[in-house]
Amino acid sequence: MDAFPILSLVLWLPALGALGLLLVPRENAELARRAALIVALLTFLVSLALPFGYRATPGDATTMRFVENLPWLPMFGASYSLGIDGVSLWLVLLTTFLLPIVILSTWDSVHVQVRNFQILMLLLATAMIGVFISLDLLLFYIFWEFTLIPMTLLIGIWGGSNRIYAARKFFLYTFSGSVLMLVAIIGLYVLHRDALAATQPGYAGTFNFSAILANLRSGALQLDATVERLLFGAFFLAFAIKVPLWPFHTWLPDAHVEAPTAGSVILAGVLLKLGSYGLIRFNLTLFPEASRWAAPAVAILAVIGIIYGAIVAFSQSDMKKLVAYSSVSHMGFIVLGIFALNLEGVSGAMLQSINHGLSTGALFLIVGVLYERRHTREMAEYGGIWKVMPVYAGITLLVALSSAGLPGLNGFIGEYTIMQGAFLAPELGWPFLAFAVLGVVLAAVYLLRMYQSVFMGDLRNPQNQNLSDLNPRELTALAALCVPIIALGLYPAFAFGPMQASVGETLAGIATAVAGR
């Protein structure tokens, strides 16, 4: 019996909502916001069924759950094939969780063409969820590329003064990165088809990820070492640009600074995770031997990113830029964890992906709150804000500490696990750990410096005298973010649980490769 297609529902609800929003009159901003919020909340509620259903599904811990399969391009073996495992589960939830929060923030930060903004945001949500749950390489690529269109328009239409440059740079950077991935996907398809056609004449091939993986592991499809490295490289480039790994990060500060608050939150919260997800799902799983080969080099780039991002963040006077560069640093941690190639590292990277989505998303919201009141993000303009906005200051402290990795909050668990993984990895070891620790220290330095200069001290600037504290909407959004920040810090096993088996499955190929040496 076919189960209820819950993944399709989660996937298409936002897109259907976007279509429905077309019926809302253009001038009626309030209605558009409310409708979008309802759609987003509905999507989140439906997606809540996923973790519970996931736990309730007994059986083999390593396989995909909620699988849906419909033929789409039968002559190429491409299908509408969806499914999630412990790796994608939390990322889908992160997306559906952030969506209503982001839409809530548009009441204060988006004032023109509100309806179209919501339409694009909902379309973007569908595309991002699609990336996380596609089990078909072609379908994955389509969702992957489609994320570019709404995001580019979000930056380019609603962004700041330099928005056109940022939007263009964002699109061209990520588009150029992913076209090579298309070649790799095609290449993998052809190699797989030809390998199997040798024993099954007339075999049409497939784009199904699980099928290709199974044949890779069984040896039915064997990749030459050079070919494997080339394919690895093509996938890697696309994901490294998206993450972004140093030195591919230059689009990120521009995009973040120019994007409207809601855009920044979704960009940092989810869009960057498409890259880390891709690295785990495709690079590690499909090309274990090449991953091992590339691990030290990638880890070096990751460490450079950690330190570089932290130092540049420290030297910013603009708060949004600071948070943007802190993203480069934090995403470096995630990549380091992934290429530790062990259970600790990859699980930590997964958890840190979620953490970063929550904490950095919250930081962008926080910057947005001040920006909407004073229309400047220069730290020098502020000081002593604690006195006029105590609730806001308290939440900011919590979020900043979470981002800096204070024990008891979510960031600590992720960073600790990643460092443990890096230390235990035979390819990496203590030098990487040392630099990572330095990165953690620097994160505390720049975040606390920002906190100090904005919130503490005297209320120097008279313009800040009458700032109002958080309004109910802002409070709701930020408080909602604080719940998982604390919960994951206190009881990370909740997230780690379903993740372990899937991460183990991901690394199975690497374990075999190591054992075979």
Added chain:
Amino acid sequence: MESLQIPPVDLRLLTPLLIVVGWASALLLIDVFFVPDGRKKITGYLAVAGLAVAGLAGIPLWSVSGSTFSGMLVLDRYSLALTWIFLIAGALSIAVALDYLPRHAIEQGEYYPLIMFAVGGMILMAQSADLITLFLGIELLSITLYILTGFAYPRVASEEAGIKYLVLGAFAAGFFVYGIALIFGATGTTSLAGIADYLGRQPFRPQDETLFLVGASLVLIGFGFKIALAPFHMWTPDVYEGSPTPVAAFMSVGTKGAALAALLRVTLAMDAAREFWLPLLAALATATMIIGNLGALGQSNLKRMLAYSSIGHAGYILLAIMVTAERGAEAFLFYMLAYTLTNLGAFGVLIALEQRGEAAWSIDDFAGLYQRRPLLAVAMALFMFSLAGVPPTAGFMGKFFVFTAAYAGGLGWLVLIGVITSAIAAYYYLRVVVKMFMQEPVRDVRPELTRGLNAEILIAGVATLLLGLLPTPIVLLAERSLAALGG
């Protein structure tokens, strides 16, 4: 004395072609005697009706295949599928012209029959199984296009375009005919089947081989001019810019498509000489993809940009032609359809923005279009993304099919060039989107959307999206249409 044998003729196989050409001839007279001046749109509607009838008449032929006129013309599903694509291209080109011509005070009833004749030439090319009939088709198409490019004759640019196209077209025809003669000298036949037969009987005498290779190269050069492959592309931007925009739209998909379709048949016939033409075509494709897309980068005139972009796209299509054995022919048909619809849509938007007496061709005229005509801007964005190959559009699917076929056919390095040039192309397509959505209007351009234009843009837009989301039915159709080709 032996009496001349008349070969059996089965006109049924030529039904769509005969309807198109016959109706076009009749329409020339009807237009003169029955359609009053100032109401020449009626001729246009009649022309579209004729094309529709021809398309419908093709449906029962789907299950028929055969050849006639001593094997000079064939009907198979491949030619039928192309016929439909060409009929769509013709009908859409007429739809966009209905209001363009009066607005630019160049309304003459002949325009519509001429487009029909050109479509007839294209169908003839698709049905040709002989170099002579192929040449006939090319000339029928070209001569009508010489007239059409110069159709806005009070405008010097249009006349210049007409002359330029005529001179270069004549050159190309010269190459082509000379090539045919040399091939005939070597093989003793002009029939494609005969040539394939001859090539199958290798080895042949060295002087014949030289003759054949020189002939084939000359034919290829002739094709190069018609398809606008680099380095034979120089005329394209000037001619597109000068011609009336509906004509440029028609040329960008029509001439190119028909010539590429014929080239596919010729390469199939010369399959045995594969190691000779494959490197040549590969070099041409590389040059075309690079020069077309790099050329488009610097253009601020949108018509010229689309001209260069059409050169680039010809390069991608050429990839498919080189690997017919690996579903390349299917990819070719799909790409042709996707490109035809997308490009005609883009030109439709261009026409909507074109003011009387001057041409809104500058990319700046698109600035802020979104604020004035949101739907038009969304449609144009869709076409631009499709041309750039961003999913979920027809253009992406077309590129995907072509690249897959080329990769499977062992042309991986050409695919690499293909995707790199696609990334370059994204820059100039995105520029249009940026202008429309993210910048303020520079000057007051009032888009004029009329019924014909609206319908054209709507059809093209919906089809572009549908082909991108659900390409399967069309691919299946293409697959079936190729069973007869033996590709």
